[in-house]
Amino acid sequence: MVDFILFMAWRNRKDRNNLWILSLEEQENISLELALITWIPSEGKIVLAVASSGIAALLLPGGRTAHSRFQIPIKVGDESTCSIKQGTHAAELMSKVSLIIWDEAPMAHRNCFEAVDRSLRDLLRFTDPTSLDKPFGGKTVVLGGDFRQILPVIPKGRREDIVESSINQSLLWDYCTVFKLTQNMRIQQNRGDKPTRDFAEWILKVGDDTIGQC
Template sequence: MLVFSDLEDQSRIWEETKDLFASDFLHHNNLTEYNDEIYLDALDDIQEHTGSMFDNNGIFLNASGGTGKSFVLNILLDSVRSQGKIVLAVASSGIAATALHGGRTAHNMFKIPLMEYNEIRPCGIKKTSELAKLLKITSLIVWDEVVMANKNTLTALDITLRDVLENDKFMGGIVFVCAGDFRQILPVIRGG
């Protein structure tokens, strides 16, 4: 809301929601009651994250499973689309993609090739394709359950978007919001 909407009464919204924003700080400091220091920590965190959105177009929403990440992503998708902007919604699996409004799998949407563990190849998007034309007018990409994807798939997408969009910023300059929960990923033991 702070980035994509024009909030008229930020003070009122803060007063109504400050306990929600500060709840993580309360928990991490092993406190049972809110105080001014906890609220200041929450405000600093908001400022840090919203400020970095304008300098760096990559945003990661990290929250425990079942806390409403998909709900928040759908609100974001609908809000940006209501402004007439193009938004692409993808997920690492077909099941997760069905939870997003207009969602598809990332591999399907971006033509991400299957790769070996340590291999990085660009996606199969040609600069003259219809998908490239769509990407050039895209304002936002949302990728849910990103922690299920091999890091090389993100690198491949980044390399491809920089090339197709002729923009050397992260993800070709498109605002990139991803979400996931690292606690839901099992550790991998090589050779195990």
């Protein structure tokens, strides 16, 4: 999986399908993200590590919240764009980045991703006119997270409001390729630790709403 993501980050794609979503079914997403964050700079490339929450961002080397890095508006609507201006250092950084990693992605409202998408298309069109027709301006994006955990918070929202605000309800989802990690490496390394195995199974049952079912 790492090799595939690196291939996509290195390759100058000419089609529109250049957004890749990494949907992680276990709690080991941070290990894969750290591997990518470590490897890519060693090849002279730039990787941006962001997260939907401040706590998650602290776990990533050089990590920042997505709102801080992309200057996403606090009140983000259907037609919002980021505050990054052409000719600034932030705009130059966006043009040079090879890979964007967004951790805890399911926590963010889909409008946040769409705002970043619009902004990158607009910023990058000056160096590549075809960027206007590519998701995220042609940048490879890895979104890590688990839809069984925290979804976007909608004040006084109903269940359908929360579902509608999720990234998988966005038109961007049509450009996504979903990968799933099915092995909990923490358990693999501690096979004799029964409490850890039991806790991991319990967490999955909570997420799947199967607690108490036979």
